[in-house]
Ligand SMILES: O=P(O)(O)OP(=O)(O)OP(=O)(O)OC[C@H]1O[C@@H](n2cnc3c(O)ncnc32)[C@H](O)[C@@H]1O
């Protein structure tokens with residue numbers, strides 16, 4: 001199957017420089033992890049599939065733990081993740097969700113990213129899901145764990161990525 005590389009068309013070198021910088025910031029590694037997972041899933045399934053990866057990125061640590069958050073959370077817990085940032089000038093962080101769609105084995109996965117910006121805080125709320133208690137999206141005054149599911153799903157990294165995926169899938173149906 002022909003690979004479908006997406007091309008950014010511009011005659012403006014400044015646009016290109018800024019788009020490159022912003023994409024690099026959103027994590028080359030995150031996209032590599034998401035692409036590899038989806039490619040492998042499509043091979044194993046022998047058909048089209050969707051996978052999802054979630055990263056939690058600390059500004060003070062240049063985006064780490066990023067896609068490795070699962071292991072950091074497991075080993076350090078909510079408290080340990082807060083302690084990681086002691087001594088740094090900022091607790092700013094962003095949650096990044098990457099959906100990957102593959103049309104089937106050998107077909108290059110297409111990625112859909114959603115980002116929500118916020119801060120890492122001392123755990124608050126009823127934490128049933130991962131790092132929800134320690135992530136407070138900007139302007140909400142609540143951690144993900146303190147929000148109703150409806151509220152989280154109206155502003156979350158996952159909601160934003162899924163909107164893009166949904167839009168793409170709706171164009172395939174035509
Ligand atoms: O099989 P997969 O889909 O990979 O599921 P996973 O649990 O391994 O998930 P990831 O590899 O994406 O790792 C992300 C980590 O972040 C956690 N996580 C993912 N989405 C989250 C969210 O919306 N709120 C809080 N924690 C989340 C999740 O529990 C993992 O510990």
Ligand SMILES: [Mg+2]
Pocket residue numbers: none
């Ligand atoms: Mg995983």
